[in-house]
Amino acid sequence: MADKKPHDEHSHEEEMRKKHLMLDPLPRGKMNEMVMEAMLEKPTWKFWVVFLVLSFIVAYCLFYKWYVLITKGQGEAGVMRPDYWGIFLVNTVFWIGISHAGTFISAILRVFKAEFRRPFTRIAELMTTFGLVQAGFSVLMHMGRTWLFYWLIPYPNQRMLWPNLHSPLTWDLLAITTYLLSSTMYLFLPLIPDVAMARDRSTGWRKKFYRVLALGFRGTEGEWRHLHNAMNIFAFAIIPVMFSVHTIVSWDFAAATRPGWSSTIYGPYFIVGALHSGMGAAAVVLAVVQGTMKNMKYFVRGEHFDAIGKLMLIISMSWAYFYFNDYIVQWYGGDKWTRIMLHFHEAGPLGWMWFTMLIVNIAIPWAVLWNAKWRSNPWIISVVGIGINVGMWFERYLIVPVSVAINRMPFTWRLYQPGIEVPMGIGTLALFILLYMMASKLIPFIPVWEVQEGQLAHEFKKFGRETVVSVSELE
Amino acid sequence: MTETKQKEVDLLALFSDVAPAADAVEQLRLVGVRDDEINVLSGVPVTGAMLGREPHPTNVPKIAMGGAILGFLTGAFLTFVTPYWYPYPIRVSTQAYVPAPPTVIVLFEITMLGMLLSTFVGVFMDSFFPNYRPMKYVPEISDGKIAVFVECESGDQNKIIDLLKKLGAESVKPAEAQHL
Structure with a gap:
């Protein structure tokens, strides 16, 4: 037998500290300083260039084009028989999907006490709120007469008619509104102690801004208890709300008796799809934050990408399962129109989209994310994440306008040709990134108190001859 | 505590850890300070159990x-x-x-x-959010210090300051309300 080197306990601990944020504590004051520095750092010229370009895109592609759409009418968009549902609804589904990652990371991982979640819960929660803003915009664009959106709100109109509360579109309004409000409140509650920290360390207009946001928080036993209780209620309650949102979105399709849409598995299939794109987006955002913001390499480490990578792999497998389940039942059913539609997906003019979807959603994640070293690399995981998002957008494109193109009246078949939707969709993406950039300068991205709480709970413990990590239950 | 009515003062003791803060709460109770006269402020959640106190009621x-x-x-x-x-209700079949x-x-x-x-x-x-009135607070709390606020009568001030210092308080001083 080869000689075994004596176990170097010290270097083992050192290595563990280097890998895991929870084992590498810094004084709270130092961590506060690092988070404040990241936020207050003077923007570089590159930041301003990206900021200005994105602002221009938002102003022109989103708002100006929206003005054109309103003044000239829906004819500017490519929607016409039989494709009345186009990119606006593709984007609605896509952005709601992106928003699911925030709740998944923050609420589900909080409920299960997954410790790796601590430094990036806020970055993920922001994704929920900002994603839902884009989803809301996309629905309003689709409505055409945007200014009459309030007709959806449940109150009687001049003719004493209430909205039809048994219509899936009204469910959409209720579900998206509930989710947007609750995710914004869920973002704000754990932010209070961090803005109080920022208030204590700021001057000038920032001091006033954080003072208002901190609401007078001091960190009394009572304040922590109320906050803790509320966060627990939110973490448990927002999970079924999140599930309901995308299930209701799926019913917009599944409740119709169209070939390819009428499916009992659409609810869970849409949820898994949402998590797939959301986790991919979370990986990209985390990599950008780590790569561009000061001091973030201390808070966001390989272990976090590793954990997200594992989740992405599991979700990719689940998505493949649901996709195949939906496909095989429809294919086996033998309905003539469904068969034609499925064939149109694979071998029609947009067959390349179908194959790309399978490659980037299944083949590439499976080929890359099994390897711990690769998935711990921010660049590799963000490329996989971008791929998944492209793939998931293609999936929604195939479900919405491409599936609508094939119906039981062949004389109406027509391939959807998008118009003004394309720049407006790009505008929503630019607004999403722009909101993140602005948030990075206004609110602490790292929940410092949650990180410190986690670090206090972790310690090394001797277990026989081995040093292991022990986590205490502090709640 | 002293029988005669004296001016009440608020003392603020800063501790670097929960354990000495919990000891301080216990000792303050032993010298006759009521639980509702002690308030603990921290930058991370510190539960009543950690401080040996009843959990704060919440609604x-x-x-x-x-x-x-x-x-x-x-x-x-x-x-x-x-x-x-x-x-005009529309009933369908x-x-x-x-x-x-x-x-x-x-x-x-x-x-x-x-x-x-x-x-x-x-x-x-x-x-009681939002509350923008002047409040007793020090920014060191958000930097990880544990603050123990004690309400006591002016006659007991020195006794309590000595006790808190003996129990490991980094500083003990009269607390002043300020705009946060």
Whole structure:
């Protein structure tokens, strides 16, 4: 037998500290300083260039084009028989999907006490709120007469008619509104102690801004208890709300008796799809934050990408399962129109989209994310994440306008040709990134108190001859 | 504590850890300071159990439950009542006028909305947020220090300062209300 080197306990601990944020504590004051520095750092010229370009895109592609759409009418968009549902609804589904990652990371991982979640819960929660803003915009664009959106709100109109509360579109309004409000409140509650920290360390207009946001928080036993209780209620309650949102979105399709849409598995299939794109987006955002913001390499480490990578792999497998389940039942059913539609997906003019979807959603994640070293690399995981998002957008494109193109009246078949939707969709993406950039300068991205709480709970413990990590239950 | 009525002072003791702060709370109790005269402030959640005190009462779960009930009733009103207020109700063959499955969806969404909104409001109500009046506070708390505020009579001030210093307080001084 080869000689075994004596176990170097010290270097083992050192290595563990280097890998895991929870084992590498810094004084709270130092961590506060690092988070404040990241936020207050003077923007570089590159930041301003990206900021200005994105602002221009938002102003022109989103708002100006929206003005054109309103003044000239829906004819500017490519929607016409039989494709009345186009990119606006593709984007609605896509952005709601992106928003699911925030709740998944923050609420589900909080409920299960997954410790790796601590430094990036806020970055993920922001994704929920900002994603839902884009989803809301996309629905309003689709409505055409945007200014009459309030007709959806449940109150009687001049003719004493209430909205039809048994219509899936009204469910959409209720579900998206509930989710947007609750995710914004869920973002704000754990932010209070961090803005109080920022208030204590700021001057000038920032001091006033954080003072208002901190609401007078001091960190009394009572304040922590109320906050803790509320966060627990939110973490448990927002999970079924999140599930309901995308299930209701799926019913917009599944409740119709169209070939390819009428499916009992659409609810869970849409949820898994949402998590797939959301986790991919979370990986990209985390990599950008780590790569561009000061001091973030201390808070966001390989272990976090590793954990997200594992989740992405599991979700990719689940998505493949649901996709195949939906496909095989429809294919086996033998309905003539469904068969034609499925064939149109694979071998029609947009067959390349179908194959790309399978490659980037299944083949590439499976080929890359099994390897711990690769998935711990921010660049590799963000490329996989971008791929998944492209793939998931293609999936929604195939479900919405491409599936609508094939119906039981062949004389109406027509391939959807998008118009003004394309720049407006790009505008929503630019607004999403722009909101993140602005948030990075206004609110602490790292929940410092949650990180410190986690670090206090972790310690090394001797277990026989081995040093292991022990986590205490502090709640 | 002293019998004669004396001026009350607030003392602020800063500790670097929870353990000495918990010891201080215990010793203060032994010298006759009531629990409601002690307040502990921290930059991370410090529970009553950690400090050897009763957990602070909270109404947030009750308020959340109230909101859920209110939300459910609103949902029930929208789904069960409003259809009957239509001036010209359209009844289709044998279809139920108020079908149950879609009603479940509306009831669920509005119940959850009521519960979550009231949970949020509950934090504001229980914590007296927003509160922008001058308050006793030091910024070191958000830097990880544990602050123990003690209300005592001026005659006991020196005794309590000595006690807190002996128990490991980094500093003990009269607390002053200030704009945060």
